[in-house]
Amino acid sequence: MTESYFNxxxxxxxxxxxxxxxxxxxxxxxxxxxxxxxxxxGDAETSRKAEEAVLDQLIQSKLIxxxxxxxxxxxxxxxxxxxxxxxxxxxxxxxxxxxxxxxxLNAYMAETQQHFSFSGDKEAPTPNGNYQSGNTTYYDxxxxxxxxxxxxxxxxxxxxxxxxxxxxxxAPDVQGIMNEAVKTSMNLYGYAPxxxxxxxxxSVKTGYxxxxxxxxxxxxxxxxMEGGTDRYTNKNYGWVSGENKDLFNGNQRxxxxxxxxxxSPVLDDxxxxxxxxxxxxxxxxxxxxxxxxxxxxxxxxxxxTDAQMYQAQVNQNxxxxxxxxxx
Numbered sequence: 001m002t003e004s005y006f007n008x009x010x011x012x013x014x015x016x017x018x019x020x021x022x023x024x025x026x027x028x029x030x031x032x033x034x035x036x037x038x039x040x041x042g043d044a045e046t047s048r049k050a051e052e053a054v055l056d057q058l059i060q061s062k063l064i065x066x067x068x069x070x071x072x073x074x075x076x077x078x079x080x081x082x083x084x085x086x087x088x089x090x091x092x093x094x095x096x097x098x099x100x101x102x103x104x105l106n107a108y109m110a111e112t113q114q115h116f117s118f119s120g121d122k123e124a125p126t127p128n129g130n131y132q133s134g135n136t137t138y139y140d141x142x143x144x145x146x147x148x149x150x151x152x153x154x155x156x157x158x159x160x161x162x163x164x165x166x167x168x169x170x171a172p173d174v175q176g177i178m179n180e181a182v183k184t185s186m187n188l189y190g191y192a193p194x195x196x197x198x199x200x201x202x203s204v205k206t207g208y209x210x211x212x213x214x215x216x217x218x219x220x221x222x223x224x225m226e227g228g229t230d231r232y233t234n235k236n237y238g239w240v241s242g243e244n245k246d247l248f249n250g251n252q253r254x255x256x257x258x259x260x261x262x263x264s265p266v267l268d269d270x271x272x273x274x275x276x277x278x279x280x281x282x283x284x285x286x287x288x289x290x291x292x293x294x295x296x297x298x299x300x301x302x303x304x305t306d307a308q309m310y311q312a313q314v315n316q317n318x319x320x321x322x323x324x325x326x327x
Contacts, residue, residue: 030108031164037101038169044094051087058083081302088299095292101169102288108166109281112157116274118144119151119211120218122232133233136215136225148230151211158182174284178277185273188213190266208263210270217267 062075123146125132137149145153161167167178190208208216216225222235 028160030104030111031160031166033104034101034108034166034169035164037097037104040097041094041101041169044090044097048087048090048094051083051090055080055083055087085299085302088295088302092292092295092299095288095295098169098288099292102285105166105169106281106285108157109277112154112161113274113278114144115150115154115157116214118146119148119154119214121146121150122215122219122223123147125223125232125234131233133226133231136230136232148211148215148225151214154214155186155209155211158186162186170284174280177280181273181276181280185210185270188266188270190217190263208266213263213267213270217263217270 058075058080062080063072066072066075121138122136123134123138125134135147137145137147137152139149140146144150161182162179167175167182170178188210190213212225216223219232223232224235225232
């Protein structure tokens, strides 16, 4: 019987997992880490299912079909519970890969959120005659891009998410929410209302894509993007003609009316979609962390149970020995 147990145990321990592969060739280290984690999740899931199939077979043959309760207990202690521990170990590998994935994705999304938060900044304007002007894109003392450049970086990150399918490791329902928010954000486009009432000198844009929505919307109409350039001016200057005039004077053409209609609601939608991504990912991350901790504690309890069963068997054998010696 001892040799049979050794052969059974060796056959159980011979189930091997599949190594991670097909890592994304992306130059962005965060994106590469996300793809590596997603690959490891898939490999760990395959290995876990293989071990669970072995466990199901052992439970049926070594416990349910075993007529001798003593042998069934020995089977449980030496074969079935160790296999259960292997299943839990594979599950922990899968949970660890999930944890690594969500941590890497959070790091990438934190970078994306930083771009969003910096997208409305503008460089301090400098006076030049009767008007002020400055750069829409600039870098702070830490080398972080701000202003319109940050808004474009935010758009680039959203595009990278879609191209690289970075949400592929999320649960299907969460993945759907995140992908829909990215799609909605990237397709946003805003129009300034009643464009025929505004001077056609290039100072006022007729439409805005997502980066322009973020920069212009956050700064308000008193700062006008100079059409086709990476600079801005205050609203009192017609940058093409060089005339000093108020673009929002008369015929209800006020600074407030410039951002009504479609542009302001589109900015609100951009803020909303960004909040959806942030809140959804934060909530899902907490679930992943809690699940990982639970499975670790559950594994430890199984290890303790197996140790107690083994010690009980040792004590029982000692009792038989003592009784025989007493005789």
